[in-house]
Amino acid sequence: xxxxxxxxxxxxxxxxxxxxxxxxxxxxxxxxxxxxxxxxxxxxxxxxxxxxxxxxxxxxxxxxxxxxxxxxxxxxxxxxxxxxxxxxxxxxxxxxxxxxxxxxxxxxxxxxxxxxxxxxxxxxxxxxxxxxxxxxxxxxxxxxxxxxxxxxxxxxxxxxxxxxxxxxxxxxxxxxxxxxxxxxxxxxxxxxxxxxxxxxxxxxxxxxxxxxxxxxxxxxxxxxxxxxxxxxxxxxxxxxxxxxxxxxxxxxxxxxxxxxxxxxxxxxxxxxxxxxxxxxxxxxxxxxxxxxxxxxxxxxxxxxxxxxxxxxxxxxxxxxxxxxxxxxxxxxxxxxxxxxxxxxxxxxxxxxxxxxxxxxxxxx
Amino acid sequence: xxxxxxxxxxxxxxxxxxxxxxxxxxxxxxxxxxxxxxxxxxxxxxxxxxxxxxxxxxxxxxxxxxxxxxxxxxxxxxxxxxxxxxxxxxxxxxxxxxxxxxxxxxxxxxxxxxxxxxxxxxxxxxxxxxxxxxxxxxxxxxxxxxxxxxxxxxxxxxxxxxxxxxxxxxxxxxxxxxxxxxxxxxxxxxxxxxxxxxxxxxxxxxxxxxxxxxxxxxxxxxxxxxxxxxxxxxxxxxxxxxxxxxxxxxxxxxxxxxxxxxxxxxxxxxxxxxxxxxxxxxxxxxxxxxxxxxxxxxxxxxxxxxxxxxxxxxxxxxxxxxxxxxxxxxxxxxxxxxxxxxxxxxxxxxxxxxxxxxxxxxxx
Numbered sequence: 026x027x028x029x030x031x032x033x034x035x036x037x038x039x040x041x042x043x044x045x046x047x048x049x050x051x052x053x054x055x056x057x058x059x060x061x062x063x064x065x066x067x068x069x070x071x072x073x074x075x076x077x078x079x080x081x082x083x084x085x086x087x088x089x090x091x092x093x094x095x096x097x098x099x100x101x102x103x104x105x106x107x108x109x110x111x112x113x114x115x116x117x118x119x120x121x122x123x124x125x126x127x128x129x130x131x132x133x134x135x136x137x138x139x140x141x142x143x144x145x146x147x148x149x150x151x152x153x154x155x156x157x158x159x160x161x162x163x164x165x166x167x168x169x170x171x172x173x174x175x176x177x178x179x180x181x182x183x184x185x186x187x188x189x190x191x192x193x194x195x196x197x198x199x200x201x202x203x204x205x206x207x208x209x210x211x212x213x214x215x216x217x218x219x220x221x222x223x224x225x226x227x228x229x230x231x232x233x234x235x236x237x238x239x240x241x242x243x244x245x246x247x248x249x250x251x252x253x254x255x256x257x258x259x260x261x262x263x264x265x266x267x268x269x270x271x272x273x274x275x276x277x278x279x280x281x282x283x284x285x286x287x288x289x290x291x292x293x294x295x296x297x298x299x300x301x302x303x304x305x306x307x308x309x310x311x312x313x314x315x316x317x318x319x320x321x322x323x324x325x326x327x328x329x330x331x332x333x334x335x336x337x338x339x340x341x342x343x344x345x346x347x348x349x350x351x352x353x354x355x356x357x358x359x360x361x362x363x364x365x366x367x368x369x370x371x372x373x374x375x376x377x378x379x380x381x382x383x384x385x386x387x388x389x
Numbered sequence: 390x391x392x393x394x395x396x397x398x399x400x401x402x403x404x405x406x407x408x409x410x411x412x413x414x415x416x417x418x419x420x421x422x423x424x425x426x427x428x429x430x431x432x433x434x435x436x437x438x439x440x441x442x443x444x445x446x447x448x449x450x451x452x453x454x455x456x457x458x459x460x461x462x463x464x465x466x467x468x469x470x471x472x473x474x475x476x477x478x479x480x481x482x483x484x485x486x487x488x489x490x491x492x493x494x495x496x497x498x499x500x501x502x503x504x505x506x507x508x509x510x511x512x513x514x515x516x517x518x519x520x521x522x523x524x525x526x527x528x529x530x531x532x533x534x535x536x537x538x539x540x541x542x543x544x545x546x547x548x549x550x551x552x553x554x555x556x557x558x559x560x561x562x563x564x565x566x567x568x569x570x571x572x573x574x575x576x577x578x579x580x581x582x583x584x585x586x587x588x589x590x591x592x593x594x595x596x597x598x599x600x601x602x603x604x605x606x607x608x609x610x611x612x613x614x615x616x617x618x619x620x621x622x623x624x625x626x627x628x629x630x631x632x633x634x635x636x637x638x639x640x641x642x643x644x645x646x647x648x649x650x651x652x653x654x655x656x657x658x659x660x661x662x663x664x665x666x667x668x669x670x671x672x673x674x675x676x677x678x679x680x681x682x683x684x685x686x687x688x689x690x691x692x693x694x695x696x697x698x699x700x701x702x703x704x705x706x707x708x709x710x711x712x713x714x715x716x717x718x719x720x721x722x723x724x725x726x727x728x729x730x731x732x733x734x735x736x737x738x739x740x741x742x743x744x745x746x747x748x749x750x751x752x753x
Contacts, residue, residue, distance in 0.1 A: 040677070040704055042646065052645050052673055054703050152703050182705045205702070281416050282406060309416055313404070323694070323712075330687070330694040330712060338569070338715035339418050339516050340404055341546045346712035348687075348694060351702035 037066035039181035044154050046110070053152035053180075059110035061154035061178060067133040068181030072125040074157070077112060077150065077171040078198060080119035084169045087114070095166030102171065103161050113151040120150030121169070123177055124188065124198070136185055145201055146177070147184040147357060154178040186357035197361065199374055203235035204360035205351035206324050207242035210299050212353065213320055214246035217296060223249035224296030227288045227314055229278045229307060231270055232260035234374060235324055236301035238360055240269040241367035243297070252291040254278065256302075263376060267369030276310075278302050284310030300325050300349075308333040312342050324349035401430035403545035408518050410474070417516035417544075423474035425518035425542060431497040432545030436489040438521070441514065441535040442562065443485040447478035448533045454480075459530030466535065467525050477515040484514030485533070487541055488552070488562070500549055509565055510541065511548040511721060518542040550721035561725065563738055567599035568724035569715035570688050571606035574663050576717065577684055578610035581660060587613035588660030591652045591678055593642045593671060595634055596624035598738060599688055600665035602724055604633040605731035607661070616655040618642065620666075627740060631733030640674075642666050648674030664689050664713075672697040676706045688713035 037043045041053040044060045053059055065071050079087075079102070091097035106112050112120050127142040138144065146153060157175035164171045179185055189197055210226075217224040226243040230236040231253025243251050253270035255261050256277050264273050276287035278300075284307075288295055294316040300307055305327040312333070315321050321344055323333065333346050353359075364370050401407045405417040408424045417423055429435050443451075443466070455461035470476050476484050491506040502508065510517060521539035528535045543549055550568075553561050574590075581588040590607040594600040595617025607615050617634035619625050625637050640651035642664070648671075652659055658680040664671050669691040676697070679685050685708055687697065697710050717723075728734050 050644065050646060052677075052703075054700070055673070148703050148705065149699065184702075184705045280414065282414060309419070313416075326695050326698065328694045330692045330697075331690050333694075333712050334690065334715060335513065336418070337712075338548075339416075339512050341512065341548045341716055342714070343716060343718045344714065346714050348697050348701075348710035348712060350706070350708065350710050351698060352705055352707060354707045 037068055037181065039068060041152065041154075041180040044178065044180070053111075054149065057109065059154045061110040061156045061176075063156070063176050065129050065131045065178065067131045068135070069131045070127060070134050070136055070138050070179040070183075070185070071129045072123070072144065072146070072177045072179060073128045074123050074125040074155070074173060074175045074177050076124045077121055077173060078123065079112070079121040079169040079171060080114070080117070081169060083114035083117045083119045083121065086117045097166070099161050099164055099166035102166075103157060106155055106157050111150060111153055111155050118151070120153070122146050122198070122202070123150060123153070123155075124194070125177065128176065134181065136179060136183060138185060143188045144185045145188055145198055146179065147186055147201055147204070147352075184352060189361055192361065192364075195378055196374060199234060199378060200238070200360050200364050201357050203238060204356045205349060205353060206235035206299070206301060207238040207360045207363050208353040208356035209322060209347075209349055210239040210297075211242040211246045211359070213297055213322060213347070214243050214248050218247035222296075223247050225250045225252065225293060226297045226299065227252040227254060227291075227293060227295035228270070228299045228301060229254045229284070229311060230300070230302030231255055231273065232264040232373065233301055234377060236299075237264075237267070237269055237370045237373040238363055239299045239301060241363050241370045243299070245363065248297075250292050252288055252293060252295065254284065254287055263373065267372050269367070269369040269373070278310055279304060279306040281310035281313045285313035288314035295319060297322070300328065303327050305329065309336045309340070312337050312340055312344060315342065315344050317343055320345040320347060322347045322349050401432055401545065403432060405516065405518075405544040408542065408544070417475075418513065421473060423518045425474040425520045425540075427520070427540050429493050429495045429542065431495045432499070433495045434491060434498050434500055434502055434543040434547075434549070435493045436487070436508065436510070436541045436543060437492045438487050438489040438519070438537060438539045438541050440488045441476060441485055441537060442487065443476070443533040443535060444478070444481070444483035445533060447481045447483045447485065450478060450481045462530035463525050463528055466530075467521060470519055470521050475514060475517055475519050482515070484517070486510050486514060486562070486566070487517070487519075488558070489541065492540065498545065500543060500547060502549060507552045508549045509552055509562055510543065511550055511565055511568070511716075548716060553725055556725065556728075559742055560738060563598060563742060564602070564724050564728050565721050567602060568720045569713060569717060570599035570663070570665060571602040571724045571727050572717040572720035573686060573711075573713055574603040574661075575606040575610045575723070577661055577686060577711070578607045578612050582611035586660075587611050589614045589616065589657060590661045590663065591616040591618060591655075591657060591659035592634070592663045592665060593618045593648070593675060594664070594666030595619055595637065596628040596737065597665055598741060600663075601628075601631070601633055601734045601737040602727050603663045603665060603688075605727045605734045607663070608633075609727065612661075614656050616652055616657060616659065618648065618651055627737065631736050633731070633733040633737070642674055643668060643670040645674035645677045649677035652678035659683060661686070664692065667691050669693065673700045673704070676701050676704055676708060679706070679708050681707055684709040684711060686711045686713050
């Protein structure tokens with residue numbers, strides 16, 4: 026590869042096209058290699074990196090591949106970043122996010138950041154130019170949390186959130202990780218309310234992180250009734266005392282008949298069904314649990330597009346099917362605010378974070 | 390398997406659970422084997438089958454597997470139907486639709502059908518109980534069109550459309566096959582119009598069957614501007630004279646930069662982008678071509694849920710992402726009406742149907 030294109034490009038692209046080295050013409054996420062040069066273009070921001078949070082699927086793959094050898098995991102992550110100019114696991118296709126401090130802000134940046142701001146990036150590491158300068162020396166390769174030194178580049182059109190001073194960093198990051206769900210749930214529910222018909226909302230996987238925030242957001246938006254569905258009595262016992270849902274029902278979301286009957290018994294069918302469980306096969310149940318002209322929002326990455334589309338057709342279900350977009354304007358601040366004002370959601374998050382403290386990934 | 394469950398079930402399920410023989414408890418589409426007993430339950434309808442239209446992917450797989458031996462293809466299709474009680478290709482997972490005449494209507498059916506009505510079923514053959522009685526003797530195994538004799542069962546909650554008398558059957562079936570697209574496009578566009586902001590609508594794949602109807606439906610709903618994107622000059626030359634779109638742009642939908650620039654040059658970005666091309670990799674381009682707070686409707690079965698969700702997040706695109714539901718109340722009649730009132734759409738359909746006349750599937 027000869028001279029990078031940086032010198033050739035007068036107008037940086039807001040989505041970072043000018044940082045793509047190979048293959049040319051694709052978006053940064055699709056690129057094999059990015060230019061992570063520290064010099065910022067007019068609309069870019071450079072961040073001094075403090076820590077990477079690897080995507081769980083990516084870390085698991087690396088861990089398994091190296092049989093739990095932390096040193097080998099560390100070497101491979103360092104190698105990926107050096108080779109690709111980004112932390113983009115070539116096997117899982119996933120990345121993660123990072124925490125750092127703003128170092129330089131281009132004059133045309135509109136991200137609302139200033140030097141010394143402590144931030145988390147909410148766009149994937151798979152599209153974020155990154156250089157690591159300490160060889161990951163402070164990381165033992167045994168957890169997703171990667172302390173490191175280096176820099177990253179944010180494009181004109183990117184997403185970064187200020188880390189709040191009033192919440193522990195771990196808690197704030199966990200909230201930001203799922204902040205698309207409460208924002209979109211609130212928006213969808215509010216539309217029904219604005220039309221004078223406050224909806225019944227069912228959240229499948231209501232005891233999880235995205236699920237608990239979705240429940241709180243639905244209530245804040247004016248839902249007439251909130252129903253949480255969870256698969257296990259332990260999750261029910263965690264959720265019921267929080268008061269996040271009007272009713273908590275037990276059902277396996279992969280069993281359409283069981284799921285729809287559980288929602289019906291809890292006061293359904295739902296006008297809005299929000300799927301927050303990351304297991305495959307929940308599409309038919311979610312559709313069947315939803316009323317005619319209702320809406321299903323799928324936040325699970327295990328959702329199959331074709332199963333959802335053909336399932337609705339096969340069930341003659343006239344429902345709106347939405348792909349849960351992880352981004353909405355102001356989503357991080359909104360999610361943090363939901364957490365601050367919902368003791369129930371905060372309990373769920375703190376319980377889940379505590380259960381991971383000290384967890385060491387077993388080789389398997 | 391012992392006595393079927395029919396005798397045990399007093400209340401037939403509107404989605405056909407009582408017809409599932411194995412495994413029990415799943416929906417008919419997920420079942421391995423259905424009970425195709427001709428006796429109808431209270432809310433069921435029995436149809437005398439005249440012809441099956443196999444799904445193109447299914448037929449292609451069978452054709453390839455048997456190296457173009459029509460007799461072997463016929464034997465396998467007959468075998469699948471006899472074994473499973475439905476035409477559900479176990480390799481492709483797809484089915485098709487059927488044409489026939491209503492024979493008996495249960496007293497509690499609400500499908501609006503009467504004996505002697507000539508209809509097409511719009512739910513997949515993968516969930517339709519079916520018996521073939523003539524051994525497919527009139528079919529040469531060389532096309533998706535399978536003339537046959539037998540019966541099929543429609544459930545309480547199903548979809549069937551009357552075949553119109555004023556249109557050739559082939560044309561009507563081709564329209565019904567994609568009738569979800571114009572119905573949902575119309576609904577989405579009409580919402581923008583009702584809010585006082587008639588949208589710019591881009592249809593990716595505007596020269597196809599679903600695309601041409603989506604264009605006509607968007608204009609009927611009050612779109613301010615319609616943009617069609619097609620990949621080939623031949624498609625542009627087909628589409629331009631029909632007047633279906635205000636602008637026809639050329640671009641490869643798999644190239645996000647090229648697609649978004651084409652839409653922008655044609656008067657975009659689009660408030661509503663409708664994806665009607667069945668090739669993988671169009672998600673990022675469609676998102677990038679869409680304005681902030683706009684809507685992308687994916688009708689392509691080649692859409693990847695994760696690519697769309699993560700793509701929007703990576704591009705910091707605050708857009709609504711919709712899975713194109715193949716069903717909406719009244720969708721078949723609406724699509725036929727769009728065709729009747731849009732000479733341009735009719736031209737597209739007739740041209741495409743004519744190009745398939747006499748086409749013999751080459752073995753490959």
